[in-house]
Amino acid sequence: MYRRRALILLAALCAALGVGVSPASAANTAYVFAYFTESPNMNGANYGLHLAVSQDGLNWTPLNQNNPVVTPTAGTLGLRDPFILRKQDGTFAVLATDLNGTDFGQNNQYLHVWDSTDLTAFTGYRRIKMHNLNTHTWAPTAFWDASRGQYGIVYSASNGSTDVFMVNYTTDFRTVTANQVYFSPGFPVLDGDIVVDGSTFYLYYKNLSNGLLYGARSSTGAANSYTTYTSGLRQGNAIEAPLLVKNNDGSGWRLWGDSFSPVNNDYYAWSTSNVGGNSWTALNQRAYTPPLNAKHGSIAGISAAEYNALVSRWGLPNWSRLKSSNFPDRYVRHYDYAGRLDAYPFDPYQDQLWRMVPGLSDSAGVSFESVNYPGRYLRHYDYVIRLDANDGTAAFRSDATFYRVAGLADPAWSSFRSANYPDRYLRHYNYLLRVDPVSSATDREDATFRVTP
Template sequence: MATAAVVVTGSTAASAANTAYVFAYFTETPNMSGANYGLHLAVSRDGLNWSPLNQNNPVVTPTAGTRGLRDPFILRKQDGTFVVLATDLNGTNFGENNQYLHVWDSTNLTSFTGYRRVRMHGLNTHTWAPTAFWDAARGQYGIVYSANNGSDVLMVNYTSDFRTVSTNQVYFSPGFPVLDGDVVVDGSTFYLYYKNLSTGLLYGARSSSGAANSYTTYTSGLRQGNAIEAPLLVKNNEGNGWRLWGDSFSPVNNDFYAWSSSNVGGNSWAALNQRDFTPPLNAKHGSIVGISSAEYDALVSRWGLPNWVRLKSSNFPDRFVRHADNAGRLDTYPMEPFQDQMWRMVPGLADSAGVSFQSVNYPDRYLRHSDYAIRLDPNDNTATFRADATFYRVAGLADASWSSFRSYNFPDRYLRHANYLLRIDPLSASSSASDRQDATFRITP
């Protein structure tokens, strides 16, 4: 990539040709069956709906320290290449202090080189949730992370090469404990979003210099759900808006919430409806960076898109189609076993122009209707089973950009949920708005 095309804006560093995004994260699930502390990547064209790469397996895993990571952060450097930083922690032993960060270099995120651990300080404390930004006045990068020097603060070290770093110093200590800073430079303004541990809310601060302890908080506190942390500030590739993400941090709750604003310098964040975005499956505390179309294509070519899908409800967007005790259901995400919501959408068993839903974790079983109720049953290869398990995908009855599924052998009936159970019922364009929403789903990885 030509370095002249690169415009660095902190954690959303992007080139002028950026048309897509990449998301770095680790994974956890409610009972930790899906926990993996390697570097995961997902891609998106719109920055809202994400497709995990490498079948949601890690693309690289640390080989030193704890041999695991949390909180991966991707920065596009001044030369157009990337650096990846991450917390050195394998699991959830948050009492385990560590003075190091994991670091990799990468040209375009299709391979990772130069793996090392960089010592950030000599304190008996943690080194969590790194973020990094270009400080033009210094001619160096700042690496900001959470630590404790008697109080929870944000520390900073400066570097030119992400190998040798300056002595650590306190970067943000506003008089109350803070966690999870994200720094973004936009024009001549430095924005720092963080969690106030006293209130449990996310706030935004800003500075004209980016110097240590020069920030002034300018937003009201933000929270969605029961708890939130890990603010992630992203400038849209189109340059006409911003998004702020927050992680629920509990694997038993919704993993991410999001806000949008047309003016990052204002105090006007609007919560996004969960039907407007779908984070990567099982993703936790990550980072997002803009990429070009060529970089998007290279990532997909190298790591591959999912060979499975999920079905997200239109009117209950925190719920996904899953099987449980062989019944088709609509349940809240996240769930266990997490594979119960994963399907291979294959050519229809009765008509290849239609579709059938093959279970990922029970591949001999398919969704089918029986007495109009949806079940997960083994394929006995009878004509009746093939017909019951075949649907025609059509424009969503409640939203034409989503999908509805018409029964092959009962063509006036559609797949829908009722009291969170799946069935097929007669529906049409004249059905009630609620019924049409019950039969509308987003196909997403």
């Protein structure tokens, strides 16, 4: 509250003095995530621009039913690695790699670009040519360079001998200066992300020689002025696409990393209170939930009004997922009509999507209808959970009805008590779902879930 009042007073003072207020000082209270989608068997692959929103910057809600909000109409007709930049006038530019699919052997000299006032509509679509080299133009990031009065567009390319970051400068994202090498530390690099904080420019990148993520910094943001200052970071088997985000409330920073392969966990995250230090703490996966099937994206701060406009324009999902409390990389899904808890991601990814409808035997409760098998519900039979078609009987309706209560292991999460066996709760045991009595701390963890889009 005090921060918002201070920002309002600052804006009023600057207006009285005739000084412009940078959009970086706007009262952002929420976040937007731009991404494309893939899944292990590519059932969820879509190379258009997807958006998700979050109020805490950790748990994300896909918009437009996780369908693209805009798709390229030129070049390869697809995109990867979308990047959202808040420009100095408060509007947005969206840039993306011009690549439809996974044929990374293609060379392409162009980037996709759109303009947007508030991300509820996208205008001025074009492709801009970044260079004349026989190489790729991947993973753009952009930043405002106040000393030049221009935006820098940095992207991954090859200089003929190794992978480097190139830069072009622009004022309008239509015409750009000639390309030049921006960062070439003596080993191949990929996927840069640049954030300007005060007078310091932070560049996070992947070192292709060892597969780790690093942070570099510069006091000027000029080409070849960065010095790496962090140790290497990795979670999971492989990681790329570092994504550096300053918390809206100014309390700290987060770093996201893409798992590189759609068969592994999509995102990992770290946090720090001091981005200039060398101390990143890996976040437990209980703390965050990336958008469904999201790959290599970007995050920008948005205002409450922009958040509400995005939700109003694109709509919230009509399905939910259940994330395990003690195995937060696993979600409730059906497989061969059995209720299970499996590590995400998997295909068909729709097996984890549920319509939480009023309880079939009591509207005060809830029933879980499968999205990809409509008319089938999670129900217990001999205490084992399975996905069965509604046979219209009272017994089925009771077996398929649960009462949602505060999580037995975490009241911020949820547990589900059986309607017809009120001493039993939905839980997992050896990754299979059952309804059982709950007594131990392990039982309570097994019976606790986060309801998430």
